[in-house]
Amino acid sequence: MAQYTRASGFVGLITLQNPPVNALSAVVRQAIVDTVKIALSDPKVKSVVICGQNGNFCGGADIKEFGGEMTGPPLIPMIHAIEAANKPMVAAIEGNALGGGLELALGCHYRIAHSKARLGLPEVTLGLLPAAGGSQRLPRLIGVPDALDLITTGRIVTAAEALRLGIVDQVTEHNTVDAAVKFALSVAGQPLDARRISTFPCPRPPDSDALFEEAMRKVRGSARGAMAPVACVQAVRAAATLPYERGMEREKELMATLFTSGQARALQYVFFAQRAVGRWSMPSGAGWDTSKPRPVNKAAVIGLGTMGRGITVALAQTGLSVVAIETQEKQLMEAKQAVTSMLERGAKRRGAAPALDRISYSRNIQAVADVDLVIEAVFEDMALKLEVFRQLSAFCKPGTLLCTNTSALDVDELARGTPNPELVVGMHFFAPAHVMKLLEVVYGKRSSPQAVATAMQLGKKMGKASVAVGNCRGFVGNRMLRLYVEQAFFLLEEGATPELVDGALEEFGFPMGVFRMSDLSGLDVGWRTRKAAGQAQPGEASGQSARIRNGSRYSPIGDLVCEQGRFGQKTGRGWYQYDKPGSRVARSDPWLHSFLEQYRARHGLVARSIDRQEVLERCLYALVNEGFRILEDGIAAGPEDIDVIYVFGYGWPGHRGGPMFYASTVGLPKVLERLEHYHQAHPDVPDLQPCGLLRRLVASGSPPVHRWREVIKKLHSQL
Numbered sequence: 076m077a078q079y080t081r082a083s084g085f086v087g088l089i090t091l092q093n094p095p096v097n098a099l100s101a102v103v104r105q106a107i108v109d110t111v112k113i114a115l116s117d118p119k120v121k122s123v124v125i126c127g128q129n130g131n132f133c134g135g136a137d138i139k140e141f142g143g144e145m146t147g148p149p150l151i152p153m154i155h156a157i158e159a160a161n162k163p164m165v166a167a168i169e170g171n172a173l174g175g176g177l178e179l180a181l182g183c184h185y186r187i188a189h190s191k192a193r194l195g196l197p198e199v200t201l202g203l204l205p206a207a208g209g210s211q212r213l214p215r216l217i218g219v220p221d222a223l224d225l226i227t228t229g230r231i232v233t234a235a236e237a238l239r240l241g242i243v244d245q246v247t248e249h250n251t252v253d254a255a256v257k258f259a260l261s262v263a264g265q266p267l268d269a270r271r272i273s274t275f276p277c278p279r280p281p282d283s284d285a286l287f288e289e290a291m292r293k294v295r296g297s298a299r300g301a302m303a304p305v306a307c308v309q310a311v312r313a314a315a316t317l318p319y320e321r322g323m324e325r326e327k328e329l330m331a332t333l334f335t336s337g338q339a340r341a342l343q344y345v346f347f348a349q350r351a352v353g354r355w356s357m358p359s360g361a362g363w364d365t366s367k368p369r370p371v372n373k374a375a376v377i378g379l380g381t382m383g384r385g386i387t388v389a390l391a392q393t394g395l396s397v398v399a400i401e402t403q404e405k406q407l408m409e410a411k412q413a414v415t416s417m418l419e420r421g422a423k424r425r426g427a428a429p430a431l432d433r434i435s436y437s438r439n440i441q442a443v444a445d446v447d448l449v450i451e452a453v454f455e456d457m458a459l460k461l462e463v464f465r466q467l468s469a470f471c472k473p474g475t476l477l478c479t480n481t482s483a484l485d486v487d488e489l490a491r492g493t494p495n496p497e498l499v500v501g502m503h504f505f506a507p508a509h510v511m512k513l514l515e516v517v518y519g520k521r522s523s524p525q526a527v528a529t530a531m532q533l534g535k536k537m538g539k540a541s542v543a544v545g546n547c548r549g550f551v552g553n554r555m556l557r558l559y560v561e562q563a564f565f566l567l568e569e570g571a572t573p574e575l576v577d578g579a580l581e582e583f584g585f586p587m588g589v590f591r592m593s594d595l596s597g598l599d600v601g602w603r604t605r606k607a608a609g610q611a612q613p614g615e616a617s618g619q620s621a622r623i624r625n626g627s628r629y630s631p632i633g634d635l636v637c638e639q640g641r642f643g644q645k646t647g648r649g650w651y652q653y654d655k656p657g658s659r660v661a662r663s664d665p666w667l668h669s670f671l672e673q674y675r676a677r678h679g680l681v682a683r684s685i686d687r688q689e690v691l692e693r694c695l696y697a698l699v700n701e702g703f704r705i706l707e708d709g710i711a712a713g714p715e716d717i718d719v720i721y722v723f724g725y726g727w728p729g730h731r732g733g734p735m736f737y738a739s740t741v742g743l744p745k746v747l748e749r750l751e752h753y754h755q756a757h758p759d760v761p762d763l764q765p766c767g768l769l770r771r772l773v774a775s776g777s778p779p780v781h782r783w784r785e786v787i788k789k790l791h792s793q794l
């Protein structure tokens with residue numbers, strides 16, 4: 076709702092009241108319409124201020140209402156009525172003015188913001204565009220290039236930037252509502268014609284056609300099939316080329332297409348999934364609501380390779396004191412230089428001072444003595460990690476949380492090597508750790524809920540999408556990825572090429588297909604793991620036995636490519652060829668194609684024609700099937716956890732909502748039928764056998780994804 080009061084005798088004060096973010100629900104919109112009417116018809120009121128309660132202006136339209144039937148007054152006429160008012164309307168912006176919230180403010184004649192306020196039109200991140208006039212008013216106010224930037228990216232700006240761009244008229248360090256009331260009194264009675272943004276001509280940059288073409292090329296390149304960024308460019312182009320009313324019609328048409336596209340539903344699911352993973356739980360029932368995190372003021376990072384450096388930067392940028400430890404002098408000096416330049420680059424981008432003095436460097440592991448939490452980021456080697464943990468247990472003060480940054484090693488085994496296993500958790504960062512948004516917080520059998528709560532809270536402070544998961548080989552992300560990559564290898568054996576597989580996956584929306592990604596991250600990484608597991612065996616053995624491990628189908632193709640010294644971009648050769656080592660432009664490689672032909676011939680495999688549909692079904696459904704197994708095993712608490720991991724850590728396109736959401740949109744019966752089909756065709760791949768949970772969900776009528784937790788809970792209670 077919205078409260079109406081009077082301030083300083085002559086100012087009508089409308090306060091939006093809809094905690095926690097004052098979203099514009101039907102009730103709030105109705106209350107705004109009613110209170111604006113009261114203020115405008117009260118002869119004593121000379122001007123009006125609109126603000127939000129609890130220091131938060133407005134988080135935009137109520138996203139929860141998007142799925143249902145539209146009730147209450149629509150936003151557009153409400154904002155028009157505010158703009159058309161014959162008394163000055165002033166927005167007092169504290170906290171967030173986002174989406175419909177900023178559009179409401181743009182309908183006002185003046186905007187006063189607190190210095191800590193954040194403003195933006197993030198609709199594109201929800202698969203939408205600013206369709207309450209935002210796409211038409213913002214370019215008229217700040218010009219096309221800046222409006223294009225903000226609307227197509229959803230970038231949020233600070234009050235200082237908003238002032239520089241001309242979005243707000245004044246920024247205050249003091250009480251924003253008081254400042255707005257004072258301002259409103261000062262402009263009472265002044266003409267308003269020049270303050271109604273919808274009447275402004277849209278400033279057209281000299282070469283606007285080229286500008287829009289470039290903007291379109293840019294969004295098409297990065298959107299990977301997402302419709303909203305493209306529609307945002309089209310809407311801003313309408314603002315620049317059409318009269319306001321026609322622009323509004325275009326905005327409405329574009330919005331209608333997006334609203335019914337399915338992509339918006341997927342992205343809104345991701346928005347709520349991101350919040351749902353914060354309400355984590357462990358199989359014991361302990362969780363976010365019952366476990367209090369310990370305070371962490373000082374942390375240590377052990378091992379300053381690529382991961383350790385990124386983690387150090389991320390911790391320092393969060394405001395923590397960090398002790399960065401590397402035993403070798405040369406590596407320590409190199410790491411110090413790299414961390415310093417990463418911090419300086421980041422600070423320059425944010426216009427802030429680099430947090431250099433928060434970090435101290437040491438070669439001595441005893442420097443951990445006074446830290447609250449340690450993140451060990453040494454080489455992926457269990458013996459080495461066990462030794463580091465043994466030393467940490469000796470030197471850390473009691474109660475220090477011991478975290479291991481590992482992508483696959485057994486957290487329980489590490490914990491068993493310490494006197495306090497309850498203090499041990501996994502923190503699986505993704506490279507580069509100061510950039511990538513995902514963090515898997517891995518709890519072992521003995522990890523205490525408090526340790527998990529502490530790691531989860533630290534992840535949140537670092538700005539990561541943090542997901543609590545159970546301990547198993549590969550945790551959630553890499554465990555599922557193995558099946559996806561394996562299918563891609565099998566497809567090569569059966570007749571596909573890296574180009575075909577990657578093309579299908581990139582068309583689906585991944586930034587890179589399996590093979591281009593493998594070239595980027597280095598083929599040798601997986602090869603080393605397979606060798607350690609006894610899977611990769613040297614030589615070019617032929618016959619079926621060369622392609623069987625532990626009774627299941629295995630493809631040695633990746634191992635054979637590695638034996639040629641082809642490790643991807645860093646060696647200039649991998650699944651593709653590159654101009655030189657380190658180059659990023661992948662070109663098709665005739666050597667690889669003839670290698671595949673020889674390989675098939677040697678193993679008696681006859682290449683068949685494979686289409687993109689099969690590539691998608693084999694790779695994606697195998698991955699999804701493992702996701703169901705992970706839910707069945709209780710390694711992830713719900714489908715949202717898996718989807719957040721895939722969208723934020725593995726390049727899964729957000730407009731497809733994550734693998735589990737995607738499966739629900741394809742239809743669980745269809746996913747089940749295709750898995751059954753492929754399992755029948757490939758009985759030597761047991762992983763293609765549909766998971767019991769998938770069968771159970773189909774048998775219970777394929778409930779929507781938000782109801783899967785109930786089925787999973789029931790399943791676990793019966794076990």
Ligand SMILES: CC/C=C\CC(=O)SCCNC(=O)CCNC(=O)[C@H](O)C(C)(C)COP(=O)(O)OP(=O)(O)OC[C@H]1O[C@@H](n2cnc3c(N)ncnc32)[C@H](O)[C@@H]1OP(=O)(O)O
Nearest residue numbers: 096098134135136137138139171173174175197206207350
């Ligand atoms: C015609 C169409 C016109 C307009 C279209 C729009 O306006 S679309 C909406 C545009 N707005 C946004 O995209 C903002 C979304 N919200 C946020 O980015 C953050 O919530 C915000 C406002 C920056 C606050 O962040 P904070 O970290 O403080 O809180 P949190 O994100 O955990 O949110 C708290 C709870 O509020 C719920 N919520 C937030 N925004 C909305 C919203 N716009 N509608 C409905 N609900 C919203 C959020 O889900 C959290 O609730 P929970 O129960 O915990 O899930």
